[in-house]
Amino acid sequence: MHTATTAAPGAAARTGTRTTRVIGVLALATTAFVVVSAFFLTPADSVQGDSVRIMYVHVPTAWVAYLAFITTAVASGFSLARRHRTLGFDRVAGASGEVGVLFMAMTLLTGSLWGRLTWGTFWQWDPRLTTTLFLFVTYVGYLAVRRIDTDPRQRARRSAVIALLAVLEIPLVHFSVVLWRSLHQEASVLSPDGDVRLDDLMLFTLFAGVAAFTLIFAWLVIHRQRLTALADIRQTVGLDAAIALRRSETRGVVK
């Protein structure tokens, strides 16, 4: 058995399958189209000029971040409910959470760059922006808990609770920030995409961007959770091997 695993390490450690390769190729193709279309084919906006092109990254990353956090919440719910498959769902939740944080960081970054060009400031205490920031910090905390070295089942349960609480937290944060802002100042901020009129190609490119980033999301999550599964197996196998080695050593001594 030992020789079997060493003979074909590549085959055992691979996380790609036919499905992921198809997803990967589709993701590359749509991304290539979005890049070409966003930079060269679509027109500049009459008001915002070239800065409107940030939208082709900003909107899709925001959409994927929300999709990722919903996936995390759903997988966490299953991980708590289906006791015999806790760790499987937990891996999906964790992988999706990681990708979500990455994409939400991109959303905040591209948004503040766009804000600098359009509003003249990197940040506005607008309800939507503030809620997004709190959401981001919440999932950074979620990932921090996932990195803690403790019993995997206990960690799975606790991170699942955090992911589900985040779903409760967000409407409360959003509502309170809306109320807070409405009391202190009238909405001085342009609605981020309310005034933008899109021609057909712009709209199509935007949708292609959403499709591209969703495919990238799926590709990353599938690979990431398979990688985690392999790492878990390796840890167990490694432990078994180490125990077997120690046992054989003791036997040698006794002889």
Next chain:
Amino acid sequence: MNVALSVARKDLQIEWRTRMVLARVVPFALLVMVLFAVALDSEPLVLRAAAGLVWLATLFSTMLVVQRAFDIETADAAIDTLLACAVHPARVFFGKALALFVQLFALVVVLVTAAMVLYGVTVSGSRVVLLVTVVISATSGLALVGTLYGAVVANMNGRDSLLPLLALPVLAPLLIGASRATEAAFGSQTIDMANGWAWVGLLGVYGIVFGAAGSAAFSPLTESDS
């Protein structure tokens, strides 16, 4: 309900005998209030910010009290023994939250008094009723969320830095609501009494949501595998 009361009494008894909150958390919170005043360096500004500063100091102190509340449970696996007595985890949750509420309530009373003495805040007439309601509702929410997230990080490595990272974003609505309502009670120019009461409504909803969530989540959080 008796179980919850016994758990609360146990926690308060431990606090009374060790006086951790009294000897360390209250002085710390007062120090934070003084440091805020030094950092802002302007009496009108401090008076304007007083409500927010009281709640910010309370939030920071809550992190310390919550750590303590769960360290006494996880040391010697006390909570496992407690839950092994066929006690419903939700009752333990409400018991611990009640003990936390009592301690935090005392702390907030001290801090509001400090705001009057140090920052020159005055509260008069019907505003006292609003202030008391705000303190009770906000402290309840704080105690419930604190207990819930205390259980999330209990017994974990690095829990002292994880707790604020996890709990403070969740406490953001509470900070906003409690600060604005307290501002109204302190007689601010920018926010009137009616708005203050509206914020109390938000604090109430917040408390109910996290009370329900906490009582449901406490069981999977405290379950042990070994």
